Each structure stands twice: as C-alpha cells, then as structure tokens.
Amino acid sequence: MINLETLNENQREAVCYTNGPLLILAGAGSGKTRVVTHRIAYLISRENVKPYNVMAITFTNKAAEEMKNRVNDIVGFGADQILISTFHSACLRILRQHIDKIGYKNDFVIYDTDDSKSAIKLIIKKLELDKKLKEREIMSKISKAKNDMISADEYLKYNEDDLRGRQIAHAYMEYERMLKNNNALDFDDLLLKTVELFKREKEVLLNYQERFKYIHVDEYQDTNKVQFEFIKLLAAKYQNICVVGDDDQSIYKFRGADITNILNFENVFKNTKVIKLEQNYRSTKNILDAANEVIKNNQERKSKKLWTSKEEGESIEYKILDDEYKEASYIATEIARMTEDGSYNYRDIACLYRTNAQSRIIEEKLLLENIPYKIVGGQNFYQRKEIKDIIAYLKTVDNAYDDLAVRRIINVPKRGIGLTTISKIQSYADQGGISFFDACLDERLLLSLGERTSKKINAFTYMIRKIRAGKDEDKISDIFEKVITETGYESELKEEDTIEAQSRLENIGEFFNKAVDFEEKNEKGNLSDFLSDVALIADIDNVSEDDNKVLLMTIHSAKGLEFPKVFLCGMEDNLFPSKMILDMNDERELEEERRLCYVAITRAMQSITMTSARRRMLRGDIYLMKTSRFIREIPSIYEKASSASQSRKSYDYKNDFSGITTEKQRDAFKRKAFNPSDYKVEKLSALSYGIGDKVKHIKFGIGTVKDIKDGGRDFEVTVDFEGKGEKKMFASFAKLVKL
DNA sequence: AGCAACGTTTTTTTT
DNA sequence: AAACGTTGCT
Numbered sequence: 228m229i230n231l232e233t234l235n236e237n238q239r240e241a242v243c244y245t246n247g248p249l250l251i252l253a254g255a256g257s258g259k260t261r262v263v264t265h266r267i268a269y270l271i272s273r274e275n276v277k278p279y280n281v282m283a284i285t286f287t288n289k290a291a292e293e294m295k296n297r298v299n300d301i302v303g304f305g306a307d308q309i310l311i312s313t314f315h316s317a318c319l320r321i322l323r324q325h326i327d328k329i330g331y332k333n334d335f336v337i338y339d340t341d342d343s344k345s346a347i348k349l350i351i352k353k354l355e356l357d358k359k360l361k362e363r364e365i366m367s368k369i370s371k372a373k374n375d376m377i378s379a380d381e382y383l384k385y386n387e388d389d390l391r392g393r394q395i396a397h398a399y400m401e402y403e404r405m406l407k408n409n410n411a412l413d414f415d416d417l418l419l420k421t422v423e424l425f426k427r428e429k430e431v432l433l434n435y436q437e438r439f440k441y442i443h444v445d446e447y448q449d450t451n452k453v454q455f456e457f458i459k460l461l462a463a464k465y466q467n468i469c470v471v472g473d474d475d476q477s478i479y480k481f482r483g484a485d486i487t488n489i490l491n492f493e494n495v496f497k498n499t500k501v502i503k504l505e506q507n508y509r510s511t512k513n514i515l516d517a518a519n520e521v522i523k524n525n526q527e528r529k530s531k532k533l534w535t536s537k538e539e540g541e542s543i544e545y546k547i548l549d550d551e552y553k554e555a556s557y558i559a560t561e562i563a564r565m566t567e568d569g570s571y572n573y574r575d576i577a578c579l580y581r582t583n584a585q586s587r588i589i590e591e592k593l594l595l596e597n598i599p600y601k602i603v604g605g606q607n608f609y610q611r612k613e614i615k616d617i618i619a620y621l622k623t624v625d626n627a628y629d630d631l632a633v634r635r636i637i638n639v640p641k642r643g644i645g646l647t648t649i650s651k652i653q654s655y656a657d658q659g660g661i662s663f664f665d666a667c668l669d670e671r672l673l674l675s676l677g678e679r680t681s682k683k684i685n686a687f688t689y690m691i692r693k694i695r696a697g698k699d700e701d702k703i704s705d706i707f708e709k710v711i712t713e714t715g716y717e718s719e720l721k722e723e724d725t726i727e728a729q730s731r732l733e734n735i736g737e738f739f740n741k742a743v744d745f746e747e748k749n750e751k752g753n754l755s756d757f758l759s760d761v762a763l764i765a766d767i768d769n770v771s772e773d774d775n776k777v778l779l780m781t782i783h784s785a786k787g788l789e790f791p792k793v794f795l796c797g798m799e800d801n802l803f804p805s806k807m808i809l810d811m812n813d814e815r816e817l818e819e820e821r822r823l824c825y826v827a828i829t830r831a832m833q834s835i836t837m838t839s840a841r842r843r844m845l846r847g848d849i850y851l852m853k854t855s856r857f858i859r860e861i862p863s864i865y866e867k868a869s870s871a872s873q874s875r876k877s878y879d880y881k882n883d884f885s886g887i888t889t890e891k892q893r894d895a896f897k898r899k900a901f902n903p904s905d906y907k908v909e910k911l912s913a914l915s916y917g918i919g920d921k922v923k924h925i926k927f928g929i930g931t932v933k934d935i936k937d938g939g940r941d942f943e944v945t946v947d948f949e950g951k952g953e954k955k956m957f958a959s960f961a962k963l964v965k966l
Numbered sequence: 967a968g969c970a971a972c973g974t975t976t977t978t979t980t981t
Numbered sequence: 982a983a984a985c986g987t988t989g990c991t
Binding site: 288315482644645646762765802 | 975
C-alpha cells in the first residue's frame, strides 16, 4: 500500500502533481527513483489510472526491472501492464508492429556498434574514401547527425563545400542504403524511425498517445534530441509528462545527450511545474561536501545546493601509490581487511575507474587476495568473437537478408571459401541487386566460380536451409543447438583443446543458457525477438544484487547505482580528466569530466577512498602522473596527501608528466628515469608451488598441480582443474596462485 | 586459401 | 601492451 508519509514535502508534491508537465530537478541521491515509483503507484492506486496507460523510460534494462519490482511491491497488481523500459526497447516494440508502414519489414535486424563499424569499413573501401578518414570518425558523425535528426541528404547540403564533409555525407548515404538493403536498423534508427513513423502515420501516433497518457522519463539529463522529439510527440495530446534529471549528472554528451533538453523543457511544455529535490539521503556529510567542492567549479549549471542531515561520517581517504600495481594491491588488501573484520560485505564495495583498461591490474590483485569480484563492461560478453559468430548464424537462419552476418560466418569454421570468392559473390549480388545469400544460391554465379568452390558454397547454403526448415517449430534453444553442432563450430573448438578454446566454449554455453532463459520468460518470443533483445542488453543489466562480489566498472556504468564503500582509482591528470580532453583545452569538455567525477563521488554512501599512481603505463609507455585536478579541487584531502607525500619523496625525477610534451622529450626522459628491469615481469626463477599443491587460475579456478617441467626459458606446468580437466600452461603466463 | 611475421594504431565513456 | 591490418610465403 502506498504511504506518502515516508516522503519529504517536495517528494510528496512531485508524487501528487499528476496533471500536466512536471520537471523534477533531482540531485544525486535525492530519491528520484523513489519519487517516480511512488508517483506511478499513486496514479494507479489513488487516481484509478489504468496501469496500461502508464509509461516509464529508464536508462538501462536493469533500472527498468527494478522499477517494475518496486511498483509491484507498492501496488500489488497490474505492474506488468505498465510499459517500463529503455527508449530503445520501447521503440523496438513499437517498430516491430508498425515499421512496415514506412517501408521496412517488421522482422528487421538490429545492428550494434560493431556491425555498424564493419559496415562503414566496407563503405570506405567501396567509395575509396580518404584513408585518413577513420571509420570511428564517420560513425560518430553519422550517429550525431541521426541524433540531431539530420538525414543524409541534408547532411550533404550542410557540408557541400567541404571535401571531408562531402565524403562523410556520401558514406552516410551509402550506409543508409546498406542498412535498408540488409533489412537492418542501427541503435539510432530505433529512435529515428519511431519518430518518423509517428510523424507520418497520425493514426499510429494517436493510438499511442491514447495509450500512454502518463509518461515518465528518468535520467532526463542524458536524453538526446530524437529522444526528446519522441517524448514530445507522445505527450503532445495529454501533456502528462514527468521528467526527472540532474544537470550535474549529465555524462553522455559524447552519445548525443543534449543538456538543452532540460533547459528547454519549460519552453516546449507550457505551464510546466518545476520541483527541486535537494536533500540527499544517500551519502555522509563528508562525501557530499567533497562532491560539492568539485562540482562547484563548473560554470554551466543550474544553481542548487545539495544537503544532508546525516553525520559527517568517515573522512575521505586519498592515497598516492608508486604505480598502478601498488595502487591495485593497496585496494585489494584494503578490501580484504574491511571484509575480514566484518565492516563490509563484498557486494557493498565498488571499484570505479575512468577507463576499462584499468580493470585488468585490479582484477589481478583481487585474484591474488582471493576476493570475489565481477567486472562490468569492458569486452562486452556480446562482443566476443564466438558470441558474435553464433549471433551471425542465428541471424542468417532467421532471415538471410543481413549480408554482414552471412559474410561473417560463411567461412567460420573454415570451409575453404576465401576472400576472393567472397568478393566475387558480393559484386555479383551488388550488380543483380540481390542479397549475398541469394547470390550464393544463384546457378549462374556458381557456374562461373568453378565446381570446387560452388560445391563448398552449396554445402554451406544447404546447411543453413536445413536448419532454417525447422525454424517455426523448433524452440530457440533447438535452433541454437543445431547451429553449434551442424556447422561444426563446437567440434572445431573442442578439437582445438587450448585454454582459449575452452573459455570460448564456456561463453557459448553461457549464451545458450541465456537463450533458454529467454525462452522461459517469453513464451511467444521468436528468434528475431531473442536477437533484438540481445542487441539491446547493456553490461550493467547482467549484474545481480544477490551475488556477493566486489563490482569493478567504469564511472559511466555506475550511474544510478550506490554502494556503501567506493574506491575511485586512477585520480590523475591525463587519465581522469582524460588526456584527450585536456589536450582539447575546451572548458565545456572539462566540465563534463568534472560531472563524471561528481557522479563517481556521489555513488558512495558511507566511505570513499580515492587513489592515484605516481607513474603509470599508458599505451605501452610509462608516464609520471600528477594528482588529478579534481582532487586538487578538494582542498581538505589534497593538502593532507601532499604534505604526507612530501616527507617520503623517494623519487628524484627531473620531469613529471605535465612537463613532457614531445615524443623526443619523453624518450629521453624514459631513458633517464627508468630502469626497464623494474617494470618487466621477471622470468620466474623458482615457483611458489610444487607438484601436488592446490593452485588458482584466473579462468579455470582451482586445480591441483600434476607436473612441472623446466623448459629452460620457462616452466611448463600441468594442472588438473576441478571439473575442467588437465591443462598445460607456462608458469609466467598462467599466473597461478598457490592456495 | 591460409598462415606467420611484421608494422601500425589505439576509445574515454555506451544504448 | 594489445589488437589490428598488411604482406609475403607456402
């Protein structure tokens, strides 16, 4: 049952203001999710709004799931009728039903970032564009254009007198053609095409306006222009639109997030009610003070003062270590200490960093201390080669319009169909205006390719068609099973019998479980539904609260989360804030980094420890690092740390990072200041374990040492892992830890 | 066609 | 440092 007594005055006002546009400016930890869930509950239980008429947009699927559960807890019924999802998922649902009205097929596939990248790569080749033009740049330009709802034609018009701009425009056009031919939409299209649909098909729009009479948007500060357009259209009729955001937490500008969406809201929706939530319930006073010290350096922000009635709490820790290894060791031993003495559970602790690359060394040290952990993001599960291969197979079985998918797997595992053949097929397909797969079935083409090659191609197409034959009766898991067996994918990996192949097989197994999972949750779901579901999964979505593990992730991934204890590492200029931004010398970019720092600090509830390294290896080069300017913006902790480190200054460097700007200087500096042997991993002269000892391996877990051979350069160790069998590995590489 | 060896580049963040 | 692309060899 809903209880308004538990809310503060402003929160209650926000919950009960249900008629007309509402903008909630909610600081970090001010209970905004609580407000949204209570508001939905209030609408349903007090104002008799049908759950079916309520929509809520969240930033991740995980947040959506949590919100559903919370609403369900309060209301007790009907929560499954509310549409709570991300922008992308919501648009996907709409498009699956209606996109045929604007000239697409409803069974379109979704291109993720990697797919788009390969598409652009092909386009660069095909159009013979300037080699200087990186696919990344083209991609981000196209994405930005799409976010701003600029079509390829318009893009060309705006950039006609610029050679580079023209080339990008042509790539954009070709990319659009390619997507269309492949029956594919990219992430941006999901939004864009929905808006297009709404604009062109008034009936459809009206239908959805009638359905979603009450709309909520969480993390509003990170919406982009198309997303705002989507909301504007949907809310145009009833104007019951409630958005919640915090301009200080806008950290996705690089993805098109547009802060003017907050500033403009009141202009677009007349008579908007604005409510501010400024009381923070999450963090201690010390943590909040530090966060405020940092963020107050930003010029472009709505004035607000976040406050708390909480105690000061623990003081903020800041620790400077010699290098990234010592930094990681420090964090690991601290975690070991505070979990052993019972102050925290593993799941209470998060380790946040600016870049994914930082996770590796921390992982290593946690492993050494036997601390259970989970890394969020990084090499996304769904980006791994074996998973992408399986997905490409499933796409091909589902419908073979997606040339990219077909090309990806036509020779995986090796079937003797090489690049020459593939490009012959492709150009034939291009000429005839048919799909790659259809070209593979074309008699005339096969004849011209010669008997040997065409036999191989026939074998491939036969196999795909055979699997496809059962598509409608088979369960998703059955199709999956057929794909990995009949294509020979599984057996090839099994024969390989290496550590890597083993881990690939495990990943495929995990993916299989997800397929089964999907099957159980979505009885009506077909293969395309599964595939689009998979495309929209974010890293954070797979994190479960019941795992008692330390979480490692980027600050971006940590958005919206909170932890009793936070470690924020790599607090160094040129890492955080990143070198790219410092080089740009752009105050607005720096402010975004500062907001990121603000987000990081405000994740902490009870305690935060920030760390930095004096020297660090970045892209293979070692640099001397300087304490992050964000730390320097918190006088209380910076002064303490610098006076402490003064007394123990054991390094006599003539330079530090900030003084080194040219390659030459850096090389000279490296020769002077570093003895390489300090940083190379020494070949192990003796092992810490022997035959019969129990050891732990990063991937395989626990095993018993069966044999050790001295191969001269290195030891070759044979270990029998529990449930995984015997593996041979090199000692210096395997990093086995004695238990 | 397939592979090893070499040279080159690099995202910072992600639905 | 690691991943990627190209080249030249078999």
